[in-house]
Structures are given as structure tokens and as C-alpha cells.
Amino acid sequence: MLKVKTPKNPRVKRALEKRAPKLVETGKKTLILQGTKTSNTLNDVLTELYLLKKGSAIRYTRKNENIRPFESGGETSLEFFSLKTDCSIFIYGSTSKKRPDNLVIGRTYDHHIYDLVEVGVENFKPLNSFIYDKKLAPRVGSKPFICFVGEGFESVEELKHLKEVLVDLLRGEVIENLNLAGLDHAYVCTAVSSNRVFFTHCALRLKKSGTIVPRMELVEVGPSMDFVVRRHRLPNESLRKEAMKTAKDRSKKKVKNVGQDAIQGKIGKIYIPDQKLGDMALPNKAKGVKRERREAKMKNDPTERASKKQKEESV
Known part of the structure; x- marks a missing residue:
């Protein structure tokens, strides 16, 4: 039998609970790594994707020979x-004669491969090739x-899958409330054809419009590139249902009398x-009731009034 190890102190227990699968997910971290062969262009792409995800990404720069995402045993x-x-999204870069400047973007569930999208990078423009006011540069954490x-993102299966993966990759932590001052950049993905997507990164510039609502302009700050969809792999139905569970599916505790x-x-x-009316104190007692009680008491005990008179005369 396998021995089950239990945490020895509260710190280790908290760390294990933090890594465990959750019904309500927190922010996802991204792992960026590369294969045996990479080109200069692909290295620049991986570096700038890491800069875009700074704060929620981990970059490995060593070569990895045993990683082949689409092959059995290579995962x-x-x-x-x-x-x-503890990363649930990864970007794997490699280049070969058959697939030059290749990126594989994938997601994991419980640290097992969930789905994969393979794209080729073309027409890459780095950050330093764009000229703009540096005050417009996006801030870290915004x-x-x-x-x-x-229309391809709604009709073509490959682009629909790519859209899901890019949303998970770029949106960061899911929040309920947001200050509009924290929205300072935008990612624009344009479906040029059934297998090509133009990706660009823009900063937001607010200008006067004559009304309360300012006029918004997009200033391209880079990087920009074309994604050519090559291969993709969807999760099986049982794994999808398991991964799509939300907090609403949690069994609710029964409430009494509801x-x-x-x-x-x-x-x-x-x-x-049960109300005990005999023990309840009446808030407003009528004066007539008090007088009747006093007269009845005097009739029952006439000596009491005489004793009071004697005390007055003695005083």
C-alpha cells in the first residue's frame, strides 16, 4: 500500500490547500519555456510575452529536449x-524546418494537460520598434x-478555441469591482482569414469630447504579430465537465425550517x-383600578387606617 503523507505543520498545510484545485479560481500563473531549437525571433516573442504577463508569469530559459506536447509521453x-x-497556463516555443517559429499555448487541469493550440508567429514587431509617449506605457498589474x-471567432472551430485560450492567457485575475483608472491598455485580435489572426497591443489615450465621457483613442505600443493556427487539441467531454464545475454546483447545507x-x-x-398573559405587565394602569384596590383593602383591614392616624398625632 502507498503511504499517504500528511502535512506536519500549518504552513505546509496552507501551501497544499493553496495548490489544490478550487471551485472558484484565483489568478492563473503562466509558465514560459522553450524547446531544443529556437530562433532569435522566437526568443524575442517569448521575452515580450513574459513582459506583458510580468507579475504572474515564470520564464525558463534553458533548453528542454523531452517536451513534445502533441505526442504521447512527451507531456x-x-x-x-x-x-x-503551480502554473495552469503554459507557452512553449520551438522551431524546426517543418514548423518554424512555433508556439504551443495550453492549459492544465489538476496539473495535467487540458487542451492545446499550436500557432506559428509571422510579421513580428518588437516593443522597441514603436515610437510613442512613454507616459502612456501600461502599468504592471493593470x-x-x-x-x-x-466573424471567424464565432464560426471557425480553430479560432473559437484560440479565443478561449487567449482570454485565459491575457485577462489575469477575475475580479468583481474595477476602478476605471486601472484600465490603460487593450489587446486587439483580428481574424484576417480562417487560420490567421493579427494580434496587437495598444495603450488607451483619453481626450476631450465636449461631454462627461472622454473620447478614447488607441495608440499601438507593441508587440504585434500574426498567429497562423496549425494544430489544436480539445479536451474530452468528461474532463471538460469536471473542469467546468463552479461554486453553484457545490452541495448546499440544509437550512432548518426553510x-x-x-x-x-x-x-x-x-x-x-406560548404567551403567558397572566405574567405580562400592563403598560398603562387606569386610575380607577388603583382606587378600587385601595378601598377594598381598607374594608378588609380597618385597623390599618387608624394606626396611620395615631402615627400622625404622635409626630
Whole structure:
């Protein structure tokens, strides 16, 4: 039998709970690594993607020979790195004669490969090739707009899958409330054809419009490139259902004396204790009641009034 190791102190227990799968996910970290052969262009692409994800990304610069995401047995090292770094998204770059400047973007569930999208990089323009006011440069930790332009993202299966992966890669941590001052850049993805997507990164510039709402302009700050979709692999249906569980699917704790009705909706039962009217104090006592009680007391005990008179005379 396998020995089950339990955490020896609270710090290790908290670390294991933090890495465990959650119904409500926190921010996803991205692992960026490369294969045996890479070109200068691909190295620049990986570096600038790391700069865009700075704060929530880990970059490995050593060559990895055993990683082949689309081959059976070539995913073991990738899953090990995912477990080691606690990253649920990865970008793997490699180049070959058959697939030059190749990027594989994938997601993991419970540190096992969930799905994969392979794209080729063309027409790459780095950050230093764009001239703009440096005050417009996006700040680290700010939230982006993500814009998908083109009907291909709704009709072509490969582009629909690429859209899902890019949203997970670029959006960062999911939040409920947002200050508009934290929105300072946008990612624009344009479907040029059924297998080509133009990707660019823009900063937001606010200008006067004569109204309360300012006019917004996009200033391209880079990088920009073309993604040519090559291969993709969707998850199987059982794994998709397991990964898509949300907090609503969690079994709710039964609440006492509360039920549901198809017409009236939520119904509750209220239990009121027995009222003891004899022990209740009347708030307003009538003066007539006091006088009747005093007269009745005098009739029952006439000596009491005489004793009071004697005390007055003695005084």
C-alpha cells in the first residue's frame, strides 16, 4: 500500500490547500519555456510575452529536449514543471524546418494537460520598434480590454478555441469591482482569414469630447504579430465537465425550517412560544383600578387606617 503523507505543520498545510484545485479560481500563473531549437525571433516573442504577463508569469530559459506536447509521453516533463511552479497556463516555443517559429499555448487541469493550440508567429514587431509617449506605457498589474474582431471567432472551430485560450492567457485575475483608472491598455485580435489572426497591443489615450465621457483613442505600443493556427487539441467531454464545475454546483447545507415552493418561492416557518398573559405587565394602569384596590383593602383591614392616624398625632 502507498503511504499517504500528511502535512506536519500549518504552513505546509496552507501551501497544499493553496495548490489544490478550487471551485472558484484565483489568478492563473503562466509558465514560459522553450524547446531544443529556437530562433532569435522566437526568443524575442517569448521575452515580450513574459513582459506583458510580468507579475504572474515564470520564464525558463534553458533548453528542454523531452517536451513534445502533441505526442504521447512527451507531456510528462511539461506536467512536472506545471506542478513544480503551480502554473495552469503554459507557452512553449520551438522551431524546426517543418514548423518554424512555433508556439504551443495550453492549459492544465489538476496539473495535467487540458487542451492545446499550436500557432506559428509571422510579421513580428518588437516593443522597441514603436515610437510613442512613454507616459502612456501600461502599468504592471493593470487590467486590459480584450477585443476580438471578425466573424471567424464565432464560426471557425480553430479560432473559437484560440479565443478561449487567449482570454485565459491575457485577462489575469477575475475580479468583481474595477476602478476605471486601472484600465490603460487593450489587446486587439483580428481574424484576417480562417487560420490567421493579427494580434496587437495598444495603450488607451483619453481626450476631450465636449461631454462627461472622454473620447478614447488607441495608440499601438507593441508587440504585434500574426498567429497562423496549425494544430489544436480539445479536451474530452468528461474532463471538460469536471473542469467546468463552479461554486453553484457545490452541495448546499440544509437550512432548518426553510423550503421552496413552485409558486410562492422561498417559504419559511416561524415558531412562536406560548404567551403567558397572566405574567405580562400592563403598560398603562387606569386610575380607577388603583382606587378600587385601595378601598377594598381598607374594608378588609380597618385597623390599618387608624394606626396611620395615631402615627400622625404622635409626630
